[in-house]
Amino acid sequence: AQKVTQAQTEISVVEKEDVTLDCVYETRDTTYYLFWYKQPPSGELVFLIRRNSFDEQNEISGRYSWNFQKSTSSFNFTITASQVVDSAVYFCALSEAQSGGGADGLTFGKGTHLIIQP
Amino acid sequence: NAGVTQTPKFQVLKTGQSMTLQCAQDMNHNSMYWYRQDPGMGLRLIYYSASEGTTDKGEVPNGYNVSRLNKREFSLRLESAAPSQTSVYFCASTLGLLSGANVLTFGAGSRLTVL
Numbered sequence: 001a002q003k004v005t006q007a008q009t010e011i012s013v014v015e016k017e018d019v020t021l022d023c024v025y026e027t028r029d030t031t032y033y034l035f036w037y038k039q040p041p042s043g044e045l046v047f048l049i050r051r052n053s054f055d056e057q058n059e060i061s062g063r064y065s066w067n068f069q070k071s072t073s074s075f076n077f078t079i080t081a082s083q084v085v086d087s088a089v090y091f092c093a094l095s096e097a098q099s100g101g102g103a104d105g106l107t108f109g110k111g112t113h114l115i116i117q118p
Numbered sequence: 119n120a121g122v123t124q125t126p127k128f129q130v131l132k133t134g135q136s137m138t139l140q141c142a143q144d145m146n147h148n149s150m151y152w153y154r155q156d157p158g159m160g161l162r163l164i165y166y167s168a169s170e171g172t173t174d175k176g177e178v179p180n181g182y183n184v185s186r187l188n189k190r191e192f193s194l195r196l197e198s199a200a201p202s203q204t205s206v207y208f209c210a211s212t213l214g215l216l217s218g219a220n221v222l223t224f225g226a227g228s229r230l231t232v233l
Contacts, residue, residue, distance in 0.1 A: 009158070033219050045208065045224040052219065091160060097219065104168070105151045105176065105210075106222060110160040 002027045004094050006109035013082055014117050021077040021112045023092030029053075031097040034068065034075045035106060039089040048090075051075065079114075087116045120144050124209050124225035131199045131232045139194040139228050141209030149214030150192035151176075151222065152184060154205040161208065167192055168214060199232045206230075 003026040013019050025034065036048040049059060051068050059066045063080045079086055093106040122143045131137055143150065148169045153161040153176075163176030167186040181203060183195045192211075196203055207228045212220035 006160075035221070043206070043227050045210075047221050047223075050219070050221055095219070104174065105149075105153075105163045105166050106161075108153075108160040108162075110158060 002029075002032075002094050002096055002107045004092050004107055004109035006090075006092055006112050008112045009110070010113040010115065012115040012117060015084055016081050018078060018080050019082050019114065021079075021090050021092075021114065023075045023077065023109060025073050025075065025092070025094045027073075027094060027096055029096040033095045033097065035093040035095070036066065036075075036077050037091045037093065037108075039091065039111070041088070045091075048077075082114075082116045084116050084118050087114060089113050122209055122211055122223055122225035124207075124228050126228060127226065128229050129231070131196075131230065133200060133232060135199050136195065136197050137199065137230075138196075139207055139209070139230075140191070141193065141225060142191045143209075143211040143223070144190065145211065145213075145223065146189070147211035147213050147223075148189070149212045149220070150186065151210040151212075152182075152192070152194045153208045153210065154178065155208060155227075156205050164194065164207075196230075199230075201232045204230060204232045 005024045032053045034051045038046045065078045067076045089111045091111045092109045125140045151166040152164040162178045165184040167173045170189045185193045209225040210222040212222050
């Protein structure tokens with residue numbers, strides 16, 4: 001069965017510090033997809049990134065970067081030079097393409113509450 | 119373009135009452151989902167509909183029923199609400215054509231309190 005673990009329940013840093021959110025996943029499929037979503041205090045869920053299991057290239061988007069390592073089953077998210085607006089709950093999620101046909105939704109981790117203090 | 123619309127946004131029920139959460143999407147998506155979010159638990163899948171005419175149980179289906187009314191609409195019904203169903207409910211949809219790869223688009227959420 002698929003599983004996503006976000007061991008950090010809450011992280012608090014001072015603005016401009018770098019911060020890394022950890023995500024470890026479990027799956028038996030060889031084809032799968034990993035996602036990160038952001039949930040700001042307003043409550044909506046905002047898509048950040050999707051990665052497939054065959055693409056281990058790291059990705060950078062502005063101050064955000066993602067490190068995907070199949071060897072350790074991890075898909076970590078780093079925010080560089082954090083800002084107060086980055087304060088949110090961040091969810092890592094997994095979708096298997098083979099088991100369940102892939103249409104059975106995402107399995108989410110429990111989320112990491114990131115607090116950026118001014 | 120409204121995306122995924124959920125109604126109501128807030129609802130307070132008494133134990134034993136019934137209610138239906140409505141969800142509609144205007145993106146011509148095939149697959150639709152209902153999740154619940156509880157503190158410290160992340161989002162857990164209640165039911166999903168991979169395509170019009172089909173529905174399947176997710177991780178936490180007990181106490182709920184769903185109806186895929188048409189391609190646009192997917193409703194979640196609580197027949198006899200219990201305090202354990204106090205939660206924030208999210209509807210989501212995705213194109214569903216590329217297995218597993220599609221990004222879910224979420225509604226704004228419905229906060230339900232059962233007294």
